[in-house]
Amino acid sequence: MRLGSDPAEALMTLVPDAWEGRGDLDPSVRDFYRFQSTRYEPWDGPAALAFSDGVIAGAALDRNGLRPLRYQVTDNGLVVAASEAGVIKLDPAHVIERGRLGPGQLIVADTSDGSILRDAEAKERVARREEFGAHADRLLHPVPRKWIDSDVVDLLAGLQRVHGWGNEDVKIVVKAMAETGLEAVWSMGDDTPIAILGRAPRRVYNYLRQRFAQVTNPPIDSLRERFVMSLRVVLGPRVSMTGVPARKPAPPPLLDLESPILGAGELKRVLEDALVLDATFSEAETLRGALERLREAAEAAPDGILVLSDRSTSRHRLPVPMVLAVGAVHERLLQSGARFRKDLVALAGDAVDVHDVAMLISAGAAAVHPYLGFATARTVLDEGSEPQDAENAYRKALESGLLKVMAKMGISCVASYCGAQVFEALGLGAEVMELCLPGVPSRVGGADFSDLEAVIREHHAAAWTANEPPPDRGLVRFRKLGEWHAHNPIAVRQLQKAARSGDVAEFQAYQGLADMGRPAALRNLLDFKPAAEPVDLAEVEPVSAILPRFIATAMSLGALSPEAHLALGLAMNSVGARSNSGEGGEDPDLYAGNGPRGDNRIKQVASARFGVTPRYLLRADELEIKIAEGSKPGEGGQLPGVKVTSVIARLRHAQAGQQLISPPPHHDIYSIEDLAQLIYDLKAINPGARVGVKLVSEAGVGTIAAGVAKARADYVLISGHDGGTGASPLSSIKGAGVPWELGLAETQQVLVANRLRERLTVRTDGGLRTGADIVKAALLGAEEYGLGTMLLVALGCDMARQCHLNTCPTGIATQREDLRAKFEGRPEHVINYLSFVGEEVRTILASLGARSLDEVIGRVELLHQLPGSQLDLSFVLEPTPADQPRRRLWPRNGDPAPLDPPSGPIDNSHRTLGASLSRRAVEAGERSVREYEGSAGQSFGAWLADGVELTLRGEANDYVGKGMAGGVIAIRPYEHDAAANPVLAGNTCLYGATGGRLFVAGRAGERFCVRNSGAVAVVEGAGDHFCEYMTGGAAVSLGLVGSNLGAGMTGGVAYVRDWLGLNPDSVVARAVPREDSEELRLLLSEHAARTGSRLALELLADWRNALAGFRQVVPAARVQAPPDPVDDPQVGDRILEGERGR
Template sequence: MLSDRDSNHTWGPIPSLLLTSAVQHHLLRRHTRTQISMVVEAGDVREIHHVALLIAYGAAAVNPYLAFESVEDLARRGYLKVDAETAVKNLTNALSTGVLKIMAKMGVSTIMSYRGAQLFEAVGLNKDVIDEYFTGTTSRVGGVGLDEIAEEVAIRHRVAYPNQWTATPHRNLRTGGDYKWRRTGEDHLNDPEAIFLLQQSTQRGDYDLFKKYSSHINDTSNRLMTLRGLMKFKQNRKPIDISEVEPASEIVKRFSTGAMSYGSISQEAHETLAIAMNKLGARSNSGEGGESEDRINDPLRYSKIKQIASARFGVTSDYLVHATDLQIKLAQGAKPGEGGHLPGAKVPPWIAKVRHATPGVELISPPPHHDIYSIEDLKQLINDAKMANPKARIHVKLVSEFGVGTIAAGVAKCHADVVLISGYDGGTGAAPLNAIKHAGTPWEIGLSETQQTLVLNGLRSRITVQCDGELKTGRDVVIAALLGAEEFGFATAALIVEGCVMMRACQKNTCPQGIATQDPELRARFKGKPEHVINFFMFIAQEVRELLAQLGFHTLEEAVGHVECLDQNEAIKRWKSDGIDLSNVLMQPGPIPGTILHKTIDQNHELDKALDNKLIEIAQPALDDKEPVRIDMPIRNVNRTLGTMVGYEITKRYGEEGLPDDTIDMTFHGSGGQSIGAFIPRGETMRIYGEVNDYAGKGLSGGRMIVRPESGITFDPHTNVIAGNVTGFGATSGQMFVAGRAGERFGVRNGGATFVVEGVGDHGCEYMTGGTVVILGSTGRNLGAGFSGGNVYVLDLDMDKVNPDAARSGALLFEPLNEESDKLVHALVKQHAEETGSAFAADLLANWANASKRFTRIVPKHFLAMQKAMKDAEEQNIDFNTPGVWEQVYEQVMEGAR
């Protein structure tokens, strides 16, 4: 038992993490660690992150006694709506669930695997402390030692016990200010002065006032909060006149807004950013929330960068075609591995529509492991995205962390056009508080590692490097460029320009400025204008020009990678920053003469070798004049992402509507390669006689797919797998019939398509938000995890195979077919038999009276309740855009669920 309960006016507590890790490594060195368990009882544990750290450094159990006593006290004094016992139970659940979420992000499935794993990186601890007490932990910039840690404890102790000779502690607690600025709390870059100066300067178009803002942000004498604050520019080049530097109108083309989805922020806020960036010739990022049909065709209002996040949330062929850049989110700085997260209150009907989801149901993106198990799978997804829009650049978004350079090198080899290194700062729109701290590292570390690795491996010429994470001034941009970035993303700062005052209420749907909310009443308060955002980016570009002139560079591209122009500012002497060593960050990546430091050549995606080129040629009458075309040819599994470029040509000409069903009807014989039929739109039908590999029908967007065995087979297709893993992932509309079994993760994130299959592997219909799935056979385990919308019909359902949490919690309804659902399932089984020639389906139809009794309908109760509420509202002509109406309906449904 490691406890700090006995700390008093004489003894200060050793920080619990230092104590735990010290004991852990001492016992490991003595080879006695396996003989005991460690329980940590500590007063400094108050957040999910703290519990996660203690377990990761060896604790078997954690007792945050002071946190428990605090919530008990709050409950007894009436600050909480629950009694003390419930408050403690709620805190315990929150901490436990939070640790599980962190484990899930890291891909760890058991607490035994997580305990002692040390899956963390230190920022700001010196080598001596790391080697002795946190052995094996990565720490690349040095920092404080034991003396400084002890002094921090002493400072807190002196506050707690103003008179060390008496045991009477100080009773008044400070107000804090870790997440939200408080007058007496910690300093923040975005403090009221910074927000005021930024908003006033951009609203007035006053560059001199903007310079006061940037001086305030860059003030390292009083406000040292970033690693770049410890850097200085070296004057090792001859300055030039600013007239010789490229104009601001060219520099802004390298800027983009961060990935903030329509849903996490309001329509007004989202469109204002898009309009501003399009006017500048820059790029706005849609985030992963889809884009409404009235915007997607408007060159002024659409977002050029579309985030596809492994085919989640409203990713249709139309969405992909209307983009200049497609961004695959493997991770993001604020919430690595977590993906988007929208609470139910922020999913009104208009958001649910673009996301192909159920109103009022919280949306959490599946993490990337659903369709990216390896670097080969990432390469496949890059290929899918490129074929879905051959003219778009393909981005991969990575979080700044140890080893990100190696991943970036892999991304370059996978033929991505852009790699984005996202820093740990930020977290906009809907990030829960526990997700916007302690995740990832400063972009300065990840960016420098990426640049060094790409240069040393001869890959830097092939890929554009982008950077984001609380970029705020021209100085930030130039430092990022010198460290290796060619393009730059701004999110929080852009929202502040629109009116954000950092209330930290994004996830609550109560943003008072009408930015991070869907409440019509609050949205009416939105005052942002595209002109303000344009002023901000032009001011940033002007500051960049001034610094480039000072450093002797004619263009921003010319400055990329010239890290020799940076040095650690030794003049900044602080008791906590003295031990920082930036030599790893400022390391020169290889010999400078002749070394390529930025992108110079385009990636070769080898699209000219795709079989789709031949298909497009044959299908020209259909594409030009809507004449029906029939194609019949053999295929092999090397023909990857087959049919997707045909779909691009259809959507480019005819938009979301596509062509009439079966206009381009293609029959293939053989083995379909990975991602066959990905994102195919209405009008494209693919009939595969044989089998299909993983990801078949990914992102299905109205097209039709039929998979059936060749005639003359000697095996029973009903009991054999003829479709691979992750079939139908992220589909939004269309049909797919599989006359055999499919692999794992069938129909994951289905948002509106119809599937009939004769058996599935583990994790079927996970994260499903809409559509219909009929399973004419057995299922693997974990069926319906995170299932929030749509209907699943299973023949001879084994309840032991259903996700236990969903079954136990009562979130799902299990019922036999009624008259309406009987007609639907019968029609689909009949169509399945006709399309695939399935003997098993024919047998079911021949004795339907008995067969229909074997089906179980699985549907989320919340989905049913919300459907009914929406139908009632429609019958009563209720307008959800009327202030308070959506909130009232949502609360009624939630109350019924409770």
């Protein structure tokens, strides 16, 4: 603003709309955004922003529109905007407008002339101040995608070896990408050592771990909300804005690229304007010396595009790890103030997969050309395949994967991701970090330049002896001469022998195989300090007191076979422990039996809300909100279509045979406050259940855990990066999150320091196998312990890693009936294993002089680091104050929600209305009718059940009808409301609903019917993402809807009068088939009867013509042939009249 912009222009510049993906913007506004993209990278939300300079005042939302922002305008010119409805009470008779802001929108009130500018008018006023289109055309030189033959790479195998490639990189990683255009999918997690502890040499990328958003901001759904994201790159020198007039153009040329992944065609154009810097070094030079040389050369180079290239790698020149080269140059240019004037491009032979490319861009490269990846892609397909197809597919996989990695952090645009360094290092020492990545956490130190250089020289020496394929290092699959795997065949067979026999000697034999004789995990670097006076084993609490602390970690019915899922539940329940349902729901038939309890005492609530119904929630002893999972944090759960049988589809309220990928975010959790609301919602429906939150270990997770405690959770789970999975992208399994030891230690320290530890239980999981692992977790602060893969091994899993293929040979992770028949696991096998672990825990406690686990929780002083490691675990071993509680003392963290009030006036402090009524409806069959008036708080009608009817005269906030399974909600305007077409409901209505009916005689916000699985709704207009990822039910809109209509929709049906925002990749719009027209008419009739809707009555009065203006929206996959049209000549011609908006 000090450079001449008013607040509206400043916000449009820094927090722009998703203009690249929107087709409804005025051309002048698009030109404004295009010009400003040459000057600033966009800021992401979630954010609702208010602004004023004393003359104008206004509010705006970020491009994703995740925050609610409601406004009212009165007949005397008062404008009230706030984060929810009902903040200030106004007489409805004087409110002439009840509105809301959508993604990227703003509203401006100008006190100089009394005008109120809505979104389009406000933006156009800013955009037409100058010829921004002419400025942008002069500055930007578009570089279209143009495929040309890549340069031939001589001695391909040798170069692969010198750059650290392995056979699996070629045969599994690149081959899958070149064949399918998608990343390789794998299963069962990562059971290899972290990079610095492995026996197989690793590339530097393997020391870097992706970070991800958890609670405090959400990840983005890059699959279904792709249009808000952008890979567009502007390459070239900019000038500093300091002291420059706000709209002064930057000097040309700037190259305008569709993507940071450069093919040979774009690279050729880039090189015309670039200076190439050699990122290799001679045998006489050192790695550090080469990096220093690169930094100096970059600083001395003229402004423009600098290409860091390792193409000069040869028998006599060694490659600099490209991520270190990029990081070192990026940092030097920042220090010298030249970074804005010099863009970096990486020509990298060591970049193989999505993780590698993402790390290069996050480290500072604006664009990447993985030339060995392209060359390899051409060689892995069958003979006769076109090289162009292979390269295009490989590039497509890299781009979609890069979007996913960005989305994990909640970053929409690659321009914002470039140089942000949103990753952490695991196993890199201080000298490496200080020179190359000084802003990146590396909490335990590790390898220095000499260590990394030794690996480079080893690879280089081996590469030129023969042009042989790169070695199979066994980093993905177990190989006898490859990397060590915790679940290697010998260890697996030994554990199964122990579990089946119940013989403790067999388990002791397994313990001898539980590590490779050298540390494989951080906890292996720690050892116990025996007490001077151990206690007698007979004095230690019995195994029966220890087993209830064990958790069978979340594994869904769908990922597991029904038989394996049931065996886990029976085993854990029989010993007083707990099993977790995972995110697939449960068969309600399990709730009715009189025999041993087989359902899971912990019910998971995940982002897709599969199987979450009031009955499911009420059956739980604990309810777990899964924010992230260790194998793919920042992404949603994944169930391949071949495993979605009719039974699984019924339990998940989805379509058989359809792949199910959960949204990365919970659409009702965009902040700690939202998490607190969901916890409140769950305690409202089931006051007796403990509510917990699952997080994944990363730097900063302790602060998030403190927020979880303040949000009134009863426990927090810290998962490690190495947890098992039924299906995950391989780059996520190998590249995201960190060990639980780091996250658990940080969580304990933060909770104790902030006097929050006594409020909640701390739980951990991820690769736990032995009693020693359990006690070390206890000493670091955990009271409860999750075991997953080990329980499956006890049941017979042989680690075939075919879970994602539905071909599990032991019947554990498959839905095929012929394979399920081979399942031989028994609950007793799990019980035997847990008993062995419990007995080992007792033995260790006795040696520590403790009589119970409670005595050692948080007693980190009883651990010490073994000598001989490069890693420094002092962070993990940092003691907490002895005078502060180290474990949970409170019986509950917060009180359950109050009972629902009787009919009458309410305000926005009345939240989750209807939940207690639904509880009584499910448990006792009670029927209830409530009529309210006012501004309802969040989650009005959440978890509604059959037999409950809620009527609201007024307005509601976000999450109306969340998770409802039955009953009726009707919302109508205030009796004397003067507003036309008012907004009466907020965002994310009917999220995860499985039944019931909702009628809103007004407009609603974003993501109406997101993940609807069975509810029926009528609304009179809604925002973006209408019916996103809907799998069942019906939704009718009588008014305008926003962009991305039906994205990811695989079931159900929508009826709309405005279909311009349709997502053509997911759905089609067609004339309403004759056989469905009566259903639509009856819905409008019920809507009119329940809400008094004038619009519905008008449409019904002229039904023949009104029907012609509707379109039926259905999943594209469902449409075989065009249905018979309604017999009306106007079909297909009518579009809603009036100004189109969002």
